[in-house]
Amino acid sequence: MRKVILASLLGGALLFSARAESPTPEQLQILKEMGVSPADVIIEEGREYYHNLKGTTGKTCASCHGQDGDGLVGAYAKMPRYYTDIKRVADIDLRIKSCLEKYVGVDASGKKGRKIIVPLAGYVATLSNGMPISVELKHPEEKRLYEYGKELWFKRVGARDFSCAICHDVLAGKRIRLQKLGAPVRDKLYAHWPAYRISKDKLWTMEDRIRGCYKSFFLFDPDKGKFDFKKNWVKKPPFYIEEIIALELYMKRAANGAKIEVPGLLR
Amino acid sequence: MKRGLLVALFASAGIIACQPASQAVKQEKQTLSAQAKTQEKVDKAQLFRKALNAQDKWQKACSNPTQIAPEGVDVAQFIKEMKETIKYPKDGKLVGDWKKGESLALLPKEYKALYGTKGGSRKGNCYACHCGDPRIIACGNIGPSLRGYGNKGIDPKLTYDRIYNSWAQVPCSTMFRFGYHGLLSPEEIAHIVGYLHDPESPINK
Secondary structure (H helix, E strand, O other), X not given: OHHHHHHHHHOOHHHHOOOOOOOOXXXXXXXXXXOOOOOHHHHHHHHHHHHHOOOOOOXXXXXXXXXXXXXXXXXXXXXXXXXXXXXXXXXXXXXXXXHHHHHHOOOOOHHHHHHHHHHHHXXXXXXXXXXXXXXXXXXXXXHHHHHHHHHHHHOOEOOOOXXXXXXXXXXXXXXXXXXXXXXXXXXXXXXXXXXXXXXXOEEEOHHHHHHHHHHOOXXXXXXXXXXXXXXXXXXXXXXXXXXXXXXXXXXXHHOOOOEOOOOEEEO | OHHHHHHHHHOOOOOOOOOOOOOOOOOOOOOOOHHHHHXXXXXXXXXXXXXXXXXXXXXXXXXXXXXXXXXXXXXXXXXXXXXXXXXOOOOOOOOOOHHHHHHHHOXXXXXXXXXXOOOOOOOOOHHHOOOOOOOOOOOOOOOOOOOOHHHHOOOHHHHHHHHHOHHHOOOOXXXXXXXXXXXXXXXXXXXXXXXXXXXXXXXXX
């Protein structure tokens, strides 16, 4: 369904061009003029899950949070934040996963879980559209993770001596290949996440984005010696770990005040 | 019209360093009990943390908000220590075979596009950051252009050292330390030096 919409929008060729330059505002404008964002279908899927997905408890998201997400308006603007029921700072991914497993009674682990969590995250995020990001650091755990996120942002590590800041502060505005490097912190880019990635035909949450970026670090297990493509490459952090949430907290706090406009549309 | 435009706009080729999930297809063994799965997750998180904590002391010195000026260490000492890590090929030849160097500098995709045959490597990935061979259009602008590099009269030993350990010349450079990290062997670096210096190399033609 999604693919059909995309293909008719873009003549199909786009689907097969897995790598491409970042779309310019004009290009995105063309898509907007066409009246449909290919991401709408995924958001719709999320809305469907929200109202109808049932697990072992017989409850749906809507049973607790109201029809059409009434009780979740503005919630995304404050995430990541500390939640007493799970005693953890959660981002939108982990918050939804916890609700699915604890209250709805659906196994949301692994790849299968992502297929439910990501559309739901997209849907719940849209409920905060137009509102300013307002991440507060009140709970001690929020403060601790924020500081950890900041440390990770600048931490140069791995066989490529990279850090987030190298590509997204120091080199922001330059190109890796034809890929323009953005400045998520300086330019408050969090406002358009989760984002639909045209080249992948997928909605990505910030967790997906951060895991993808860590892959480029060439991290390795020091006990096994040096980096090796086949034998010693620690490619990505697992989903939902505190390192990812810490980086999100750092970047989203920096985006405070920016108006949420999701899903973003990226190349 | 719109359609043609979009296709042209989005389809331009380019390979990025920051690649997403696609090929990480992990086979989840269905026989694993829930407990074993949890254990596996804990192990993965621990492995990731171990890798993150494997930062060396020079990386640590470069991890401040400037990112490019070492902190808490003496710069001269930093450079001296980085120089001491540099190893040379056994035969002592610092300028190798430019054709082999080219194959190390180009990605398999790029190599195939130029020569129609198998070659190239993920090891160098030089064009992610540099331009050089004018036939390669999908090149980055993070480092200076290497076009005509061999005609500038630069000492090949300096080039060798720069690739082996850029931090011995520019502490905290964004160009990573290829030899130091074992991404390229001394012999491989010599071939890339050939690629940069040889008058026959497309870098200089």
